[in-house]
Amino acid sequence: MEIIQDDYQIRFDSENNSVICSGTYRLTGDEYAAIVDILKTVADAGPDFLTINLTALKFLNSSGINILCKFIMRLRKNNVTQVRVIGNNEYAWQQKSLTNFKKLLPSLNLEFE
């Protein structure tokens, strides 16, 4: 499961149970639909653990943070509690916004590279 565009990419690595988002997420609600589908599928499969790798995500707009939050909420609903989010120190917005994921899923493990 993946979407590869010039500006943005998303890929689910089923071997490592890892969702990798990269590029610049400057899309509208409609454009996010395909990404939302992938995230829903991943969450509803209810894996034992999951890694969300955002190290190459340069930019994320408001609609983007919205879908990521809903994804975390869906994981919680599906009792996927072992969630690891990997961010990137270089992107200042990640340090502020990703920390808030813990409010939605207190067991979430946040790391920065």
Added chain:
Amino acid sequence: MNEVEVKPEQSQQALQAEVISLRQQVTVLEQDKADLEILLEMTTEHSDTITEELHGQAEEALRESERRLRMIIEATPVAVVITELSTGIIVFVNATAGPLAGTSVAELVGQKMTNFYVNPEERKALVQLLNKEGQVDHCEVEFIRKDGSKFWVDISMRSLEFNEKPCILAAWTDISHLKELNRAASRFVPREYLSFLNKQSLVDMQLGDHVTDEMTVMFSDLRCFTSISEGMTPQQNFDFINAYLGRVSPMVRKNGGFIVKYLGDGIMAIFPGTADSGVQAGIDKLNQVNVYNAERIKQRRLPISVGIGVNTGHMMVGMVGEAGRMQGDAFSDDVNLTSRVEGLTKYYSVAFIITAATKNSLVDSSRYNTRFLDKVQVKGKKKTLILYEVYDADLPHFRTLKQASHQDYELAMQHFYAQEFTAAQSLLFDVLQKNPKDKVAWRHLMVATECIENGVDESWKGVTVMTSK
């Protein structure tokens, strides 16, 4: 009333289940509400974060682009000057402008641009041109520094909004060096010569460029230069030649001619206009020599004498030599002949000889004192040349004598060519009685006497045949 009968225990259980279910729903709703609040909060916060970040990035990009632009403007070797359109006050200059204008950048800002124009009217004209054409490109303007030194710039202008005011952006390139070089070059190849060959600049000059037309050519030479220059040091020789050439050369320019080349102390000049200009230049040159001689005599130095020959005919004037070394030159049979004619001034002991071709081309021959000189056949040429003497620049005493004897002299020559030698002889005696120093009359008298004594054959035409150059 048709009511459903409900057992009290049953209803109790159902109610309890209902309460539990409702409580669960409330928990879920509370969770959802909390989630929504978090979602709203996070989205808002994230939105603020990235807005701030983007704004910062945009500002940084702007600063960076400004910094880069300033760096380019400061590093450019062209002086950039921005002035207010209405007041002409300088509001911005780059680092190059300061040293060029002979002051610091800080001192330049606030000054009036007109202070730098040698001719402030020029700025007005340039601004008008800018308003009309929308741009000004490569105009040459002379500027002056505070210390009075002048410099030339190539100026281009554009209209510009600066600090929210209509301004002029000007770029100056220092072309003083180029101007100097051009000025230096024009001493070797005069501007008149360039325009004569239809050339904009020396750069366009090619070997073989030429103009063919009917023109008047002048050769002039110092007589007895060798005897004067003997006993002079090389430096004195140079000083003497340059003193002489410095006096006579401007007379060529003054009369619309140009010097094609110097031949030692000799001058070869071309007059593309009327033959009159060549004759007038010759007279002016000889008058300059007269003034110079008066000074030399006062300084107890030998006077100099100059011979001038002028001819009019078809000739080619252009560039000769090889690609690496060329000079102006003129040639044609008529040019060669002129050099011979000039040489004949020595033979006839006159200062200035013109050919019939020149005399007949004069627009107003009555302006000049000319008299018939001789019919000659120069060595190596078959054509008979009719020569005239121009005596306007003779010293006043001799000129008056020649004028007084003019009629007798011309009549004598008519008799001579009609082979009435005795009549010619008698008239020439009259001429010589008035002016015993008239060497030309003496020569004709001697020839006429010889003709009387020896007689002439049928083929006699009275042409003097030159056996040497």
